[in-house]
Every structure is written in structure tokens, then in C-alpha cells.
Amino acid sequence: MQRFSVSRFLWLSVHVKNFKVCNLHFTTNSSAEKYYGVLQKNPKNVERTLVTVKAKLDSNCVNEVLRRCLPGQSQMAIRFFIWAGLQSSYRHSPFTYNKVCELFKVKQNPRIVIDVVEAYREESCVVSVKTMKMILNLCEKAKLANEALWVLRKMPEFNLRPDTIMYNIVIRLFCVRGDMVMADKLMKEMGLISLYPDIITNVLMIKGYCNAGRLEDACGLFKAMRRYGCVTNSVAYSALLDGICRSGSMERALELLGEMEKEGGDCRPNVVTYTSVIQSFCEKGMMVEALGLLDRMNACGCAPNRVTVSTLIKGLCGEGNVNEAYKLIDKVIAGGSVSSGDCYSSLVVELVRTNRLGDAEKLFSEMLVSGVKPDGLACSIIFKELILWGKVLDVFRLYEEIENIGFLSSIDSDIYSILLLGLCQESHSVEAVKLARFMLEKGIRLQAPYVGKIVEHLKKFQDKELLDIVDHGLC
């Protein structure tokens, strides 16, 4: 009876999922079909004919057209992508930008970007600043600094003039690459065409100088930006402060922090500012100073958040001071800015990471008993570690309890597969069925690397007919 159930649930879970996928394709296929058909018929100057298509444009449709262009029609795909992004009814999400880079391997084949721009030129296409911005965004996603610069330089040939946002995209790419010579050249160049570096340009440059170890240049720029009238704010201050902290000058950092507190207004340190200084103190093992800053931020009316607390907990657990971590949590919870669930979840995570699995498990159970909801990371990390130590059944019990009290946050999807495999291996068939049932309800599929091993175990049951179903359903 149990054997029957396991196989059946695995089979069902796969088929429910497949049904959803088919359904989705059905609704998007017709639009995608129309757009793709037009692309095939008119490979030259596709933009002119795409406008004539009367079909709904949404992210599913865009993804489907892109997928159909695979392999080999990368230029067509990118041109469709750019055209779609220019339509007023639709906007690409960052996900779609990443998707197109991944599908057409834009990073590995940067020539794609250049070919598109050259094709626009050869076909005398109408190209706007917005078109160029989208191409620059693609370069940014694919981290193509040289190609982005090439696009920027190409703009005058289309009678277009780059704006500050476009310069910022290219400057960011060179800053990330650590090429501050080029970044600086571009920033100076802005002035020559009557563009003014804004606060974003300056923050990028300050961060770039700090990362490149050129702290004095970062400070110089910070002072200079005020001279030429760019109003500074807590983001610019924080970028500089972070650089100073990372260079190890903690006294200088505290001085600057004091300056920000004194200045107030837009320069007032915020939770990010304080947290970054706290993090530096923690990394240096200076926990007294780090905790002191928590009091200082509270006194200045800035409440700690989840990141602040987890940074301090990490520091305290790292030096073995778990008791102090508990005291800290009491204090923060009393302050009311971070929930007890978030605080104790961070502690569970750090206890696991500092090899105190027993303490972590105890705390985790206590949280459930007292109605404190653990977050997704705490669940994922403790489950994985317990499974690693062979405590498969304990994990199942915890999981079941969390499900029953409705406390489940999103956990890593591979946990289900690992746990099911563990339960099968240890012949806990009742629990395996229950887990399969939970998976079925949630539409969670088995992950490919575990399918074989689970099937192998089921084969021991020697129920050929059911095994066939599982085999066909899962592979």
C-alpha cells in the first residue's frame, strides 16, 4: 500500500506541473507565433513590420519569441527585444534583460551588440536615444565596458547626444572593472559637452576609487563635488565612509560619522551607514565598539534593521560569545524595529555556521514551540546541515510541524528532493508518503540529480508497472 502511494504521488506531482506548463504555452503561443512569423518573413528592417502586428506583448510572449530564435538568430532576437522594450504598452523587467543575455551568451559574444548597431546604420533605421539606452542596458547586464563605450561613441553618427544617465552606465562599467583612468576620463568629458556629473556619477566614482585603493582620490572628489555645486547626501557620505572603514582607519571613520551626524538633513547617517561601520568593527573583532555604535544609532533616532542585527550576531558568535548574542536580541526586540523571528533566525544561522548544530536545533525547536516564525534561510540552513549529519527523520518532523502550524517560509527547493531521498534510503515509507503529499500540494518537482537515486530505491520494491510510471513521469 505504501509503495503504491509513493510512486503515485511522484507521478502525480510531475503531471500536475506539466499541465501548468502546457497551459502557459497555449496562452502565449499565438502572440509569439505572430511576432516570430513576421520576423521570419522580413529579416531586414524588422522594426517597421513588427509595428503592424496586432498581438498582445507581455513577458511570456517576449520570452517565447526569444526562445524560438535559438539557435543562430541572435541578431534578430536582440532587435526584437529592443523593439519590444520601446513599446509603450510593455517594459522589460531586469529578469528579461538577464534572460536575453543568458540565452544569446551576450557576454561571451560581445560582437552581437556591435552587429546590431551596425545593422541599424546599414539599414538606415530610425534610432532614438531610448534605443541606445536599451543597448547600453544590455551591455551593463553583460558587463561589456568596451562595447558600451563603443556605443556611446557611435551615437553622434545617428545624430544623437548621450545624456548623463548614459554616461553613468558606461562609467559604472569601468568603475566595476577597476579602470578608474577611463572612468575619470569619461567624467571629465561630460563637462565638455555641457553635461554635469550628478550625485550618481560621483557616488560611482567614489566607490570605484575606494575599491581601487585610491582613498585619497575618493576624498578629493568628495570635496570637489561640493565645490562645483553638486549637493552631497548620506549615500555619497556612506560610500566614502565604507572605503575609509575598509582601509582600516576606524578613527577617521568615526570622525566622518560624527561629521554626518552634525551636518544632519540629507547627510544624516541612516541605517546603512551605521551598519557598514558596525560591520567593519565586527570584522576587526572590535565587538565593544560595534555594540557601542548600536547604542549610538539608537540615540540618534536611527533604528537597527535585520542586516544590522545579523551583522552583530555574526560578530558575537564568531568570537564565541553566544550569551551576548541573546542579550543583544532581547534589547533589539524590545526596541521593536526587528521581529523576534528575524533576530532568532539570524542566531540559528550563525549557530549552524559556527558548528553549534545542537544549540541551533534546540533554539529552532524552542522558536516553534513559542510561536516564533523562522525565516527561509534559517530553515534551509538547519535542514541541510541536519540532513548532512544523518538526522533525516528529525528534519521531517520539524518540517511537518512547521507545515502544520503554517510557519513555512520558502525553503531551498533541493531540500525536498534531498529529504525524500533520505527518507527512502532509510525506509521511512510513511514519512516519505507524507512528504510526497506535501510536494504534490505545492507542485514541487523532484530535482534531476535526485530522480535516478530515488527511482533506484523504488526499484527495490519490484513493482514494475508503477516503476514504469515513475520512470516516464520523472525523466
Added chain:
DNA sequence: GTAGGGTTAG
């Protein structure tokens, strides 16, 4: 445009 634990979907 600033700190930063994991994944999910689009």
C-alpha cells in the same frame, strides 16, 4: 548611487 544570509517567479 550606500550594508547584505538563501531561494522562488517573471
